[in-house]
Amino acid sequence: MTPLPVRIAGTGVHLPPDVVTNRRLAETLDTSDEWIVNRTGIRERRWLAPDLATSDMCVAAAHPALAAAGCAVRDVDAIVVATYTYDQPLPSTALIVKEALGAFRALTFDITQAACANGVQALFLGSLLVRTGAARRVLVIAADSASRVTDPEDRTTRVFFGDAAGAAVLTGATTPGTGLLGWDFGAELSYDVEIPAGGSRQPAGATTFADRRHYLKMNGRTVWDTATRCLPDSVLNATAKAGLTVDDVAHFFLHQANLNIVRAAMDKLGVPRDRAPITVDRLGNTGSAGVFTVLHKGFSEGTVRPGDAFVVSAIGAGFQWGTLCFRA
Known part of the structure; x- marks a missing residue:
């Protein structure tokens, strides 16, 4: 790559x-x-x-x-x-x-x-x-x-x-050996996380509002199973494409869906949990912004240093997931 x-x-x-x-x-x-x-x-x-x-x-x-x-x-x-x-x-x-x-x-x-x-x-x-x-x-x-x-x-x-x-x-990036070194993306169709109404299949109307179909629906067990399977696998794929192993990665900026999911992903990777900063405890799952909250934590606190390898990885409804592997 x-x-x-x-x-x-x-x-x-x-x-x-x-x-x-x-x-x-x-x-x-x-x-x-x-x-x-x-x-x-x-x-x-x-x-x-x-x-x-x-x-x-x-x-x-x-x-x-x-x-x-x-x-x-x-x-x-x-x-x-x-x-x-x-x-x-x-x-x-x-x-x-x-x-x-x-x-x-x-x-x-x-x-x-x-x-x-x-x-x-x-x-x-x-x-x-x-x-x-x-x-x-x-x-x-x-x-x-x-x-x-x-x-x-x-x-x-x-x-x-x-x-x-x-x-x-x-x-x-102008320093040799730095930049976006590898990436991985994947998907598998599921309706276990969805907002059913408001699109062309179920247009907004009195019935969809009465049935609360404009709110997010989520099957927690499916989310757990899919996230703990796909996030670690995606991280492994992206780092391999970058020519690295997870032991070479200093920081894991993971989707802040749930503290237990982050911990399970790190345990499956065999990496110390303290390499994955946490914001979910005080911010909850902030959706698209989740990985950015931990990325900002790493950059603003100065823990990401020149030469460090780091990954940014998330999974969302769909299901769709992806990982980027950078060297600072």
Whole structure:
């Protein structure tokens, strides 16, 4: 596999200020703090204010990422937005973000239907744009407002998800041996995680709303089985294509679906758990943004050093999954 000379020049994150604890959820759901922590590792999550939308979080995450990269808004050549909770079906959320930022010459792309894997797909697309010369600086933003699509009466989904946005600026890598060294993507069709209504098969109407078919539905057992099988396998495939083993990888930025899933994936890989930073305990599953929250943690805290190999890996509804293996 031919490496792509692309690097992450800066990262940023935006978290809504409203902190929703497990005890707060237990006031309206048949659940408890102990039940949620034991099954998910989640203690709290953030919810977006009712008067704001996903694009607002995107803009807020973009500014610190651009600042960290030393990149002015006017110099952004392309914007890729990853979200399954777009502002509205039309127009493009990426275009809304572009206008709000004032990045008037940027190309815009939306990645929308891989759910929690959107962010990895967006990073891959951004890397290809840089590699082909179509863009010198690509702003990749992943954000989701899952509080808008989870049923307030369903503890199966309501306790898992939170709202957040993360961003990364991609540019060309000039140091030999660095960049995107390998990648792996896969999929297998499943309706075990879905939002049934709102599309052409089940258009929005009185019946679909009454039946609560516009909310996210999730089979937790299938998610566990698929994630703990496919995430480690994808990491192994991507590192092998990069000419590395998992022992060579310093940081594992994994989808923050559930603390137990992250731990099970690391155990299956045979890698110490402390190589995988965690944000799910205080943010919940933030969908497309999940891998960006841990990526930002690694970059902003200075734990990712020049020469370090790291992977970014996620799985989402569909099921679709993917892994990118970089060297900083």
